[in-house]
Amino acid sequence: MITLRDVTTVFSTPTGPYTAVDGAHLEIPAGSIQGIIGFSxxxxxTLLRNINLLERPTSGQVVVGGTDLTELSVEELRRARHGIGMVFQNFNLVNNLTAAKNVELSLKFAGVAGTERRRRALEALAIVDLADKADSYPAALSGGQKQRVAIARALATEPxxxxxxxxxxxxxxxxxxxVLQYLADINRDLGITTVIVTHEMNVVRALADHVAVMEAGRIVERFALAELEAGTFTPATAIGAHLVADEIVLDRRRTPVGAGVTPGEEAHHG
Ligand SMILES: Nc1ncnc2c1ncn2[C@@H]1O[C@H](COP(=O)(O)OP(=O)(O)OP(=O)(O)O)[C@@H](O)[C@H]1O
Ligand SMILES: [Mg+2]
Incomplete structure (x- = not known):
């Protein structure tokens, strides 16, 4: 369904070129949930935005549903993007539009007629249990409700x-x-291929079928959740081990800041 082949994204920065994504390969089967995990x-x-070309990779191929998006014209890409919904890290809702109008906006961009838009927006809001908040403005919604409006907006075009x-x-x-339950339900009921970026292993554990671990722009590990649950997955990298262990280990007996560390009493991590 989604194939990333040798995707590399280099940004030009004041201090020179910066490689944010470095030769990423990923095959995401149709209807599956792919987790992408890693530290800040x-x-x-960047890799997620490479999938809909919101960030066009410097090199490599992005094949979605059999089409290499990197080869499309502007107009073809615009149309292809209607089949790819996106939920942003910070909601990206328009504050002076109601929940329903926010959802309608994506339908408008997708060329859906005005009369049809309200009906489809309410349908999408109902999927995330927010039919009763259709006419509320973002300021009057909780964080989780805003997040669900963002999910409804991404779903409205039936991607x-x-x-x-x-x-x-x-x-x-x-x-x-x-929120994760909605994503799981949507995946199950609508068969939507889902890619979820997170730094939280418990999110991945709850939801993903397959997981890719990223570090410094590279995909350094890949595993199926089934392997993790069966205990047959052995991380090959330190970051993989750290994420899988998923523990916060603090040294509560730590030497006060400024004092010398007694040998043998250094903080142990991991
Ligand atoms: N437009 C840009 N120009 C220059 N550098 C960028 C740009 N966008 C991202 N970067 C750099 O690329 C690297 C990867 O950024 P990215 O946003 O993909 O990380 P992330 O894994 O999503 O992090 P977080 O968990 O904090 O959201 C960072 O070092 C970032 O500073
Ligand atoms: Mg990010």
Missing amino acids: GAGKS AVLLCDEPTSAVDPRTTTS
């Missing part, structure tokens, strides 16, 4: 692919569960 700055968002960038980074643990 690893290149996750075959849903790209989610940290869809639960701004919500509390209970809301995280409900």
Whole structure:
């Protein structure tokens, strides 16, 4: 369904070229949920934005549903993007439009007629249990509700692919569960191929079928959740081991800042 072949994205910065994504290969089967995990700055968002060419890779191929997006004309790409919904890291809602109008906006861009838009927007809001908030403005919605409006907006055009960038980074643990449940339901009921970027292993554990671990622009590990659950996955990299262990280990007996560290009492991590 989605194939990334040797995708590289180089940004030009004041200090010279910076490689944010470095030779990424990824095959994402239709209807599956792919997790992309890694620490801040690893290149996750850039790689996700490479999939709909919101960030055009410097080199490599991005094949979605059999079409290499990098070879499309501007107009062809615009149309192809209607089949790819995106949920952004920070919601990206328009503040002076109601929830329903925010959802309608994506339908408008997709060329859906005005009369049809309201009906489809309400349908999408109903999927995320927000029919009753259709006429509320973003300021009157909680973080989790805003996140669900963003999901409804991404779903309204009935995409075959849903790209989610940290869809639960701004919500509390209970809301995280409900947002992830919606994503799982949508994947199951609508068969949408979903790619979810996160730095939280518990999000990946709850939702993903396959996981790619990113570090410094590269995909350094790949595994199926089934391997993880069966205990047959052995991380090959330190970052993989760290993420899989998924523990916060603090040294509560740490030497006060400024004092000398007694040999043998250094903080142990991992
Ligand atoms: N437009 C840009 N110009 C220059 N550098 C960029 C640009 N966008 C991203 N970068 C750099 O590329 C690297 C990867 O950024 P990216 O946003 O993909 O990371 P991320 O893994 O999503 O991080 P986070 O978890 O913090 O969201 C970072 O070092 C970032 O500073
Ligand atoms: Mg990011």
